[in-house]
Amino acid sequence: MKKYNIKINRPELTKLEIEQGLDFNKVSSSANAKNAGLAKIIGIGLGIIIAIIIGVIWFNNKTNNNEATEQIKLPTNTNLQDSFIVNTKKDTILVYKTGSQIKIPANAFVGKNGKEIKGTVKIKYREFHNVGEILLSDIPMTYDSAGKQMYFESAGMFDISANQDGNPFFYQTG
Numbered sequence: 001m002k003k004y005n006i007k008i009n010r011p012e013l014t015k016l017e018i019e020q021g022l023d024f025n026k027v028s029s030s031a032n033a034k035n036a037g038l039a040k041i042i043g044i045g046l047g048i049i050i051a052i053i054i055g056v057i058w059f060n061n062k063t064n065n066n067e068a069t070e071q072i073k074l075p076t077n078t079n080l081q082d083s084f085i086v087n088t089k090k091d092t093i094l095v096y097k098t099g100s101q102i103k104i105p106a107n108a109f110v111g112k113n114g115k116e117i118k119g120t121v122k123i124k125y126r127e128f129h130n131v132g133e134i135l136l137s138d139i140p141m142t143y144d145s146a147g148k149q150m151y152f153e154s155a156g157m158f159d160i161s162a163n164q165d166g167n168p169f170f171y172q173t174g
Contacts, residue, residue, distance in 0.1 A: 079133050081124040081159070088117055098127055102160070109162060111169045119164065127158045 086092050088109055094102040102125065109117035128134045134141065134154060141152045162169060 079126050079128060079137060081126045081161075084123040084125065086121050086123055088119060088121055094123065094125070096125060096127065098129075100127060100158070109164075109169055111167075117164055117169055121162050121164045121169075123160065123162050125158065125160045127156070128154075129156050 082096065084094050086094070086104055089106055091106050092104045094104065096102070102123070104123075107116055109121055111117055128137055128139075134157065137159070139157075139159060141154075143150050143152065
């Protein structure tokens with residue numbers, strides 16, 4: 001149990017002590033001087049504590065943001081190509097899962113040398129319907145116009161390619 005320092009039968013105040021206590025301005029200025037020093041110390045201490053807290057929060061957010069940037073990778077090619085096998089000798093209509101139709105007439109493909117491709121070919125196709133799909137498609141969206149780099153604007157697009165045994169070729173129109 002803690003012992004308290006309680007003064008019992010304290011001596012009475014002298015007339016001088018009472019007169020000093022009657023001068024409220026003197027008592028107030030004495031108290032303010034003591035409190036001013038204490039307030040200054042408390043203010044500096046609180047300022048330091050607040051600065052430390054802000055520093056810790058800022059550092060923690062910066063660290064978390066760097067970790068998140070390094071750990072989170074956006075998916076690419078979320079819209080993977082679908083493949084179709086086409087016989088070059090027959091008219092063909094490919095129907096994509098969105099309902100898009102690709103009409104391929106017989107004998108429509110030619111190689112680099114201009115000769116007709118015969119047999120079966122592999123068609124790869126995919127569609128992009130919104131900005132997110134376009135951004136993640138890895139398709140370049142810039143072009144050069146008289147030496148000035150410009151950006152394609154699109155409300156949707158598609159990517160189509162054809163090859164035979166891994167060798168790309170061309171679609172002949174008209």
